[in-house]
Amino acid sequence: MKEAKTIYLSLGSNLGNKLFNLQRAVLLLQKELGTILKISGVYKSPSWGFEGEDFLNACLSVETKHTPAEVLHIILRIEQDMGRLRSEGEGFQSRIIDIDLLYYNSEIIQTDELTVPHPQMHLRRFVLKPLADIAPQFYHPVRGKDTRNLLQECKDKTGLQQTPHKLYPSRELLFSQLHLVAIEVNIGAGKTTLSRKIAREHNAKLVIESFADNPIFPKFNKDQSRYAFPLEMSFFADRYQHFTDDTSQFDLFKNFMVSDYDICKSLIFAQITLQKEEFKLYRKMFNFMYNEVKKPDIYIFLYQSTERLLENIKKRGRAYEQGIDKEYLELINRGYFDYLKGFPPNKSLVIDIADLDFVENTSHYELIIDKILEQALTQ
Numbered sequence: 001m002k003e004a005k006t007i008y009l010s011l012g013s014n015l016g017n018k019l020f021n022l023q024r025a026v027l028l029l030q031k032e033l034g035t036i037l038k039i040s041g042v043y044k045s046p047s048w049g050f051e052g053e054d055f056l057n058a059c060l061s062v063e064t065k066h067t068p069a070e071v072l073h074i075i076l077r078i079e080q081d082m083g084r085l086r087s088e089g090e091g092f093q094s095r096i097i098d099i100d101l102l103y104y105n106s107e108i109i110q111t112d113e114l115t116v117p118h119p120q121m122h123l124r125r126f127v128l129k130p131l132a133d134i135a136p137q138f139y140h141p142v143r144g145k146d147t148r149n150l151l152q153e154c155k156d157k158t159g160l161q162q163t164p165h166k167l168y169p170s171r172e173l174l175f176s177q178l179h180l181v182a183i184e185v186n187i188g189a190g191k192t193t194l195s196r197k198i199a200r201e202h203n204a205k206l207v208i209e210s211f212a213d214n215p216i217f218p219k220f221n222k223d224q225s226r227y228a229f230p231l232e233m234s235f236f237a238d239r240y241q242h243f244t245d246d247t248s249q250f251d252l253f254k255n256f257m258v259s260d261y262d263i264c265k266s267l268i269f270a271q272i273t274l275q276k277e278e279f280k281l282y283r284k285m286f287n288f289m290y291n292e293v294k295k296p297d298i299y300i301f302l303y304q305s306t307e308r309l310l311e312n313i314k315k316r317g318r319a320y321e322q323g324i325d326k327e328y329l330e331l332i333n334r335g336y337f338d339y340l341k342g343f344p345p346n347k348s349l350v351i352d353i354a355d356l357d358f359v360e361n362t363s364h365y366e367l368i369i370d371k372i373l374e375q376a377l378t379q
Helices: 020-031 067-083 124-132 147-153 169-177 191-201 217-222 226-246 265-275 276-290 306-316 325-342 362-376
Strands: 007-015 034-039 044-045 055-064 097-104 180-185 204-206 255-257 298-303 346-352
Touching: 007 020, 007 124, 007 147, 020 034, 020 055, 020 067, 034 124, 055 124, 067 097, 097 124, 097 325, 124 147, 124 255, 169 362, 180 191, 191 204, 191 362, 204 226, 217 226, 226 255, 226 265, 226 276, 255 298, 265 276, 265 298, 298 325, 298 362, 306 325, 346 362
Parallel strands: 180 255, 180 298, 204 255, 298 346
Antiparallel strands: 007 055, 007 097, 034 055, 044 055
16 A cells, blocks of 8 residues: 655646636645645735736645656646646746645655756745745755745745635535525526535535415415515515524534525515515515525525526426416516625626536536635635
């Protein structure tokens, strides 16, 4: 059996969503290389050796059983999978991700493919400063000095700024920084399936909207103008009770909560159903009660075209949904978008699922998870 070794890596990105690029690289390294032991803070630095956008940089240590050559090949594959294209003699240039092997234990390695310790690490403050966060007393096996001394002697005086951002070694730890994620959709878009999958795979408490026979509904079908207001108030009261009951009791053995609804949907549907004066009164009551409700850290709206929604409604065959028409679905979509305008950008996330099948296609599901993780990093 191969002996586990501790390796040290440097990460950098200056293209696209830099923070998420670093986080995605960390998750891939955890999956491909081994257990992540420590992660430094995230630092902002000017581009080094060329004109370009500022970089975000970090370092991490990993316990791995892979050989140095295997580590190098895994790193190059991760870079490629993330969209980096290396070329012969590429020199310094902007990149979506840059992963360098700094140390492989205390070994000195010199091959045609690989030099360890990294031959330029002692010249780069953006490497040494984050490395000092996680390995201040680690000795450079060639230079015979620890990271602190190398940093003190480094002639690179480029400005370096520590950011408030944090990287996480696993999805579970990143999700655990959240308290509540709410997923909403129009009628017939499959939110419950997605919520169950996220809860199962990321150890979340699942909050599911319950449906019970409403005694007012048959009366509403016969006389909508008379029973619209009591019907909407009845729906809201039921949602309020179930949602507050479910979200007020946190499960200590779960990382966070994921809900397949938020009671704000009552407001959206009521605006379509009620007359103007009725809705004004309804909104006053809603705002008063909503103050007491747990708010989601991230509110996700899965957008689906009305044509696809109608197909899904027909396919699942619920009798009470078969009379829903395209115009009604478009009003609901518009209501959700109007409602989301009041959310801070880091609290709401719209995902277009028109061409996604997150039930049958794993890559589509992973795409949605990546978008949620990207949003979670901004909290």
